[in-house]
Structures are given as C-alpha cells and as structure tokens.
Amino acid sequence: xxxxxxxxxxxxxxxxxxxxxxxxxxxxxxxxxxxxxxxxxxxxxxxxxxxxxxxxxxxxxxxxxxxxxxxxxxxxxxxxxxxxxxxxxxxxxxxxxxxxxxxxxxxxxxxxxxxxxxxxxxxxxxxxxxxxxxxxxxxxxxxxxxxxxxxxxxxxxxxxxxxxxxxxxxxxxxxxxxxxxxxxxxxxxxxxxxxxxxxxxxxxxxxxxxxxxxxxxxxxxxxxxxxxxxxxxxxxxxxxxxxxxxx
Numbered sequence: 674x675x676x677x678x679x680x681x682x683x684x685x686x687x688x689x690x691x692x693x694x695x696x697x698x699x700x701x702x703x704x705x706x707x708x709x710x711x712x713x714x715x716x717x718x719x720x721x722x723x724x725x726x727x728x729x730x731x732x733x734x735x736x737x738x739x740x741x742x743x744x745x746x747x748x749x750x751x752x753x754x755x756x757x758x759x760x761x762x763x764x765x766x767x768x769x770x771x772x773x774x775x776x777x778x779x780x781x782x783x784x785x786x787x788x789x790x791x792x793x794x795x796x797x798x799x800x801x802x803x804x805x806x807x808x809x810x811x812x813x814x815x816x817x818x819x820x821x822x823x824x825x826x827x828x829x830x831x832x833x834x835x836x837x838x839x840x841x842x843x844x845x846x847x848x849x850x851x852x853x854x855x856x857x858x859x860x861x862x863x864x865x866x867x868x869x870x871x872x873x874x875x876x877x878x879x880x881x882x883x884x885x886x887x888x889x890x891x892x893x894x895x896x897x898x899x900x901x902x903x904x905x906x907x908x909x910x911x912x913x914x915x916x917x918x919x920x
Contacts, residue, residue, distance in 0.1 A: 712739035712811070722746070722791075722812040728762045729805050736807075742789070746812055749785045756782040761796035762808040767828055770794040772816040792816040795824060797831040809834065860898040867901035870908045 712723035724743035727736045735747040750756030756779050757768040770776050771793055773783045786794070791812045799807035809831050813819070819827070864886070871882035886904070890897045 708737040708739040708743075720814050720818070722814075724758075724810045724812075725799065725807060726758050726762050726810060727805060727807045733759060733762060743810075743812065746786060746789060746791060747810065749789075750779075750782055753779065753782045753785075755779045756786075757794050758796045758808055758810040761798055761810075762806050765798040765800065765806060767798065767824065768794075768796045769819060769824060771819070774816070786812075790814055793818045795819045795827055797824075797827050799831055799835045801835065807835075860901075863898055863905060864901040867904040870904055874908070 708723045708725055712721045721739075722743050723739040724735050724747055725737040726733050726747060728734070733747075733751050735744050738744060747758065750759050757770050760766070761768045770783070773787045773792055773794070776783045791814065793813045793816050795811040795813075795818075797809050797811075799809050801807050809827070811819070811827065867886060868879060868882040871877070871885055872879060875882070875885070877885075886897060886900055889895075890900045893900065
C-alpha cells in the first residue's frame with residue numbers, strides 16, 4: 674500500500690514538472706517555479722530553503738531560489754570555493770550534512786552557514802547535457818532534517834526535475850534557433866530587395882550592386898542590413914519591407 678502511494682506521488686510530481694515546462698514562459702521562470710515547488714515538495718515541516726546552482730566553464734551561479742536567504746548561503750560557498758553544494762555540482766554526487774555543528778569538512782563555510790541559522794544541508798545533482806552541471810540545494814534551519822527516506826525522495830525528485838529542465842532548455846534552444854533563422858531570412862530579404870533596386874537604378878549586375886552595398890556598409894561603419902533598409906526606404910513609399918517569414 675505504501676509503495677502504491679509512493680508511486681502515485683512520484684507520478685503527480687512528474688506530471689507537475691511537465692506542467693511547469695508547458696506553462697512557464699521561459700527557462701528563468703521555470704527554474705524559479707522549480708525551486709519553489711522543490712522546497713514545498715521535499716519539506717515535511719515547511720522549513721526548507723531551496724536553490725539551484727548551475728556551473729558553466731567552472732563558474733557556479735545561483736539560477737533559482739525559493740527564499741531570498743538562499744543567494745547569500747550559496748555565495749558563501751562560491752567565495753570559499755568549497756562546500757556541500759559545490760561538491761555535489763562538481764562531482765555529481767549527493768552530499769548530506771546532518772548537523773553543521775558536527776561537520777569537519779569545509780570548516781570556514783560550515784561556520785559561516787551556521788551563523789546564518791542553517792543547521793543541516795542536502796545537495797543532490799541535477800544531471801544535464803553537455804558541459805553544464807547543476808545541483809539542487811536544500812537548506813534546513815534544524816539539524817537532522819533529512820532522513821534516509823528524505824534523501825531517496827530528493828534524489829528521485831531531482832532525476833525527474835532534471836528531465837523537465839533538459840526539456841525546457843531544448844525547447845528554449847529551438848525557439849531561439851527559430852528566431853535567429855527568421856531574423857537571418859528577413860535580413861536576406863531586405864538585402865535582396867536593395868540589390869534589385871540598385872541594379873535597376875544603375876543598370877548594373879547583381880555582383881556590382883552587392884559590392885556597392887558592402888562598400889557603403891564599410892565606409893559608414895553600418896551593418897549591411899541597415900544600409901539595405903535605407904536603400905529600400907529611399908525608393909519605396911512604404912519603407913517597411915514585408916517578408917514571407919512572419920509567424
């Protein structure tokens with residue numbers, strides 16, 4: 674019975690994470706909602722602070738928080754260059770600190786975190802693709818806040834969350850690629866129209882018209898597309914060039 678209840682809970686978590694991906698307008702919003710949802714889902718006493726650390730090119734950054742106290746706690750680790758969250762992200766392993774007062778690793782950090790009222794920490798990896806690494810960091814204001822069952826739940830949750838995060842990143846990348854492609858095609862259209870106008874005015878070849886555009890762009894230190902737009906504007910009553918690529 675307990676296993677069935679756990680399975681149903683895991684299913685609800687997975688469904689909610691999928692909903693976050695579909696409903697969030699961008700990755701930043703998704704990360705924020707992920708941190709808030711993580712803190713609520715993994716907290717038995719509503720006393721957890723949650724943050725997501727992302728490391729790119731060996732530089733860690735806090736990209737999402739559930740509580741305004743989290744950035745300062747993360748920055749302490751970044752400043753010292755060590756700590757449970759950084760260990761998790763770098764080595765992609767779960768790190769559990771049951772009681773900061775009894776922890777002898779990272780003494781500078783644990784002393785500073787204790788002074789901020791943190792008594793126990795759990796960090797679990799968020800597997801990503803490529804060179805980027807991430808970790809889900811959970812801070813508790815009481816010692817021994819994470820049991821073995823809590824740790825297993827957090828690891829299972831992080832595995833589901835990483836799937837949602839990877840999907841969101843892929844969707845964002847596809848949207849960015851589409852926008853870049855559309856912009857490139859629109860620029861090409863403006864340039865082609867301008868080349869046609871120059872060919873008509875000067876009775877020259879396409880190659881010569883393109884050369885004229887490039888010389889004007891270089892001489893004025895203006896982007897080729899902007900020079901082309903100016904040419905089109907000068908020969909058209911309607912300076913706006915419509916394309917067939919508008920969504």
